[in-house]
Amino acid sequence: MERVVLLRSLSCSTACMRFLSLKPRSSWKTASTPLTQQLLISPRNRGLPLACGSRMRWVSTSRYAFQHKRGFSVSPQAIATPSKQASSGIDGSHDIAHELGFEKVSEQLIEECKSKAILYKHKKTGAEVISVVNDDENKVFGIVFRTPPKDSTGIPHILEHSVLCGSRKYPLKEPFVELLKGSLHTFLNAFTYPDRTCYPVASTNTKDFYNLVDVYLDAVFFPKCIEDYQTFQQEGWHYELNNPEEEISLKGVVFNEMKGVYSQPDNIMGRISQQVMFPDNTYGVDSGGDPKVIPKLTFEEFKEFHRKYYHPSNSKIWFYGDDDPNERLRTISVYLDQFDASSAPYESKVVPQKLFPKPVKVVEKYPAGDTGDLKKKHMVSLNWLLSEEPLDLETELALGFLDHLMLGTPASPLRKTLLESGLGDALIGGGIEDELLQPQFSVGLKGVAEEDVRKVEDLIIQTLEELANKGFDVEAIEASMNTIEFSLRENNTGSFPRGLSLMLRSIGKWIYDMDPFEPLKYEKPLNDLKARIAEEGSKAVFSPLIQKFILDNPHRVTIEMQPDTEKASRDEADEKESLEKVKASMTEEDLAELARATQELRLKQETPDPPEVLKCVPSLSLHDIPKHPIHVPIEIGEINGVKVLQHELFTNDVLYAEVVFDMCLVKQELLPLIPLFCQSLLEMGTKDMDFVQLNQLIGRKTGGISIYPFTSSIRGKVEPCSRIIVRAKSMAARVDDLFNLVNTVLQDVQFTDQQRFKQFVCQSKARMESRLRGSGHGIAAARMDAKLNTAGWIAEQMGGISYLQFLETLEKQVDQDWSAISCSLEDIRRSLLSRKGCLINLTADGKNLSNSEKHVSKFLDLLPATSSLETTSWKAQLYLGNEALVIPTQVNYVGKAGNLYDTGYQLNGSTYVISMYIGNTWLWDRVRVSGGAYGGFCDFDTHSGVFSYLSYRDPNLLKTLDIYDGTANFLRELELDEDTLTKAIIGTIGDVDGYQLPDAKGYSSMLRYLLGITEEERQKRHEEILSTSLKDFHDFADVVDVVKHKGVVVAVASEDDVTAANEERPGFFQVKKVL
Ligand SMILES: [Zn+2]
Secondary structure, eight states: OOOOOOHHHHGGGGSEESSOOOSOOOHHHHOOOGGGOEEEEOSOOOOTTOTTOOOEEEEOSSTTOOOOOOOOOOSSOOOOOOSSOOOOOOTTHHHHHHHTTEEEEEEEEEGGGTEEEEEEEETTTOOEEEEEESSOSSEEEEEEEEOOOSSSSOHHHHHHHHTTSOBSSSOSSOHHHHHHHHOOOSEEOOEEOSSEEEEEEEESSHHHHHHHHHHHHHHHHSBGGGTOHHHHHHHTOEEEOSSTTSOOEEEOHHHHHHHHHTTOHHHHHHHHHHHHHOTTSGGGSOTTOOTTTGGGOOHHHHHHHHHHHSSGGGEEEEEEESSOHHHHHHHHHHHHTTOOOOSHHHHTOOOOOOOOSSOEEEEEEEEOOSSSOGGGOEEEEEEEEOOSSOOOHHHHHHHHHHHHHHHSSTTSHHHHHHHHTTSOSEEEEEEEEOSSSSOEEEEEEEEEOGGGHHHHHHHHHHHHHHHHHHOOOHHHHHHHHHHHHHHHHHOOOTTSOHHHHHHHHHHHHHTTTSOSSGGGOOHHHHHHHHHHHHHHOHHHHHHHHIIIIIITOSOEEEEEEEEETTHHHHHHHHHHHHHHHHHHTSOHHHHHHHHHHHHHHHHHHHSOOOHHHHTTSOOOOGGGSOSSOOOOOOEEEEETTEEEEEEEOOOTTEEEEEEEEEOTTSOGGGGGGHHHHHHHHHHSOBSSSOHHHHHHHHHHHSSEEEEEEEEEOOTTOSSOEEEEEEEEEEEGGGHHHHHHHHHIIIIIBOOOOHHHHHHHHHHHHHHHHHHHHHOHHHHHHHHHHHHHOHHHHHHHHTTSHHHHHHHHHHHHHHHHOHHHHHHHHHHHHHHHOSSTTOEEEEEEOHHHHHHHHHHHHHHHHTSOSSOOSOOOOOOOOOOOSOEEEEOSOSSBEEEEEEEGGGGTOOOOTHHHHHHHHHIIIIIIIIIIIITOOSEEEEEEOTTTOEEEEEEESBSOSHHHHHHHHTHHHHHHTOOOOHHHHHHHHHHHHHHHTOOOOHHHHHHHHHHHHHTTOOHHHHHHHHHHHHTOOHHHHHHHHHHHHHHHHHOEEEEEEOHHHHHHHHHHSTTOOEEEEOO
């Protein structure tokens, strides 16, 4: 069973996020270890709604939360559920609205999110505004423009990056970065979709919130970039020439970001499927930008695109939360009133794609490494455009439900059949997608042998036919229904503001001029659907859908992708050749001019904004900041000799439970088996139930169970914290079932299914390979961590390169010696399961907490009192020098790390401020802005003392290392005025002690308990942050210099760049070819 997350709305995924929150999640807050953040490439990697569509989510939960997460795509999900009914709070607002130039179009009470929502139209420009009033303190604002591109030059994406680089009222280089540094935002980003661009912000502090809104409004309507060619060059593309003798190179943040995207086979597949499916409208091109086409974009076209589409008439504006609704209208009217109506809304309309008369098949190449069996590296996906017209809500909901039934869990028949067929390693395609004008359905496999491509196609069709003929089990229907309902009512959007998740739901219809409120109201259509299923039977509901929209639908596109080991170097050679041509066509004067322009751009990028300009970005003062960290209630008790932590918080009748076991008795050689052990527990079945039944039972009775390892150093201790965490949740009335099921999973599951286990191994391998290409910085970070401390070493065994190598051997071993593996899995279970070393963590309201105790007690009774095994000790063995992990890629991931505690450094809260500042200024300016990488950041793991630098989608290698090494000097020479320092402090507080939903609060509190972080320490760090001074920055220079002198380097990079680096610095890298 998987954790079902409310993904659809979370999957802004669809979008290119301008900025990945690669910020250090400083550790004493969530206490989740810092490199915890895994850039999970969603399995719904269909790229489809993929603007620059890296469907990436930055997940900051557990260190190795690799579970395959999948959302169901019921249309109207993700609904906020604040605790109380919103007070109307809008009396008299209509007169005010009228005075401010707005006309009320409609007003609705939305029970599902206990909100009142009003749709206004700005009379002068036609801008539409939705104002959602409720008592959610996490306020959200967003402005969205319809921005359909005509080609793949990436205009919408480059514009999305560029408008945040200074505006009329805020004429500094990057107000966006100033906000990142100095506000209490709970969300700050921008997304490019295939047909729209979206600018959302959120904060719980009202003053901060309106500061953010004003900066964003000024940015979109009055950006400097439309007059500033250099911003276009920096964010889009430009030629770089340091001196006329050298070769010309191509640079640009979006250019490199998209090179990274085009290095990932899953992404390429998603893009091609979309483009082939929509040859006649805007979805047939890439709004994110194709690196081959981006350099064709001119500044004139760029400016014109802004003029045309970033206009109030073409905008949709969203407000949500507990702030004064009149203030919202006042704020935006100031901006809107400066414009007259334009014809943009007509020009930006998306024209529907006509359905094909017959299916289409396309074969493409993707860049592959030459390791492994190339014959088994084909990918194939089947894609359908479901309809020419947008669908009604009921049909959409039913299709979403169908999607979950077919693909949502490991027990779902289409998913199960494909994976069990042995024809491929892992699933691709996103299932039903309904975020664009017309819905689509996609499914396929990767890791397919050349001769099996056709078989995959046939199997998909055949399985769909069977499902249409036979229908689904009653248990499956019940499980999907409960899972979907649970998610809707729980409305757990994770670290994503609820109001934003609602906005993205709503905008999915609103952007096409359909009813924006409809997607928010799921209760009635869901009940209607349930009633229909009850009356007519599920087959009558779902079979016609499969038949009509998929099987009988001629608009089917089959994409086969073939591995091509030459492609990466061919692309590189092509680029080189065209640059040589460019150079050859230039006169000496031209070259001198280009070198001068390169200099000038770099100088501009590296010159900080003057303090008086920086001051114009509004900020809070230290008085606005709470004097204490956010309090999470915790009661520490004991049941049957086991420590039980209880957090009394309002959770809307849901009980969140964690059961934690100590990993310290697991034998060293079994550590890499742990992730597969966890997966086996949930996906293998017991003596009485096969895994399908077990999965359905979990789906019917609970809100989900997940199991994963967690490791971290503990500050001041040699022994690391290494645990297995079982996370589970259910409605309070089903707590008995919940603990019974957790017990079943832990104790009754049998490790006997060799074939299923083989599938897990193949899937894990495929997933690790994707991670290497898509988030190589995570792999590099894990590798460096492994060289520097035990916790890191354990984690790398379970999720780094070591793990990938282990999987390669294991794949063969499953066939040769399955019984030994099965015994090892039993061995792990015996090492873990005991009351000794167990911990229970519960989060719910008081009544439900006390009701749970008897169930916990019963659960603990069933566990062995102690484990019979001897204590074991682990010995890390890993090459300690610099390593380059070579993969076929156009961009690199470069890391360097060292341990600050080795120098005797004592932790102080100021370090949070300083490391965040280094990331947001020095590294942002040098690695991203002038280096042209998509990201550059640093991270300080306060538990282990490891300080690491990392870059993301980086065209450079050694040059980036030099920047890292320059950090200490940057700090030594740093001058900070009061205002900048205050912003840095506020930004840090917002980052380390941010807004969390109740389950996350309870979870973080548990991690703090495990890592020995007391409330006194939190208070102390909070005060240290608030009192950080310039002297702290200067003093830290010597501390961080240890990374320069004693640090270790790991890069995930292309062969050419590594060879060049080793030529320049002989013997610098030990080279390891991993893909
Ligand atoms: Zn981007």
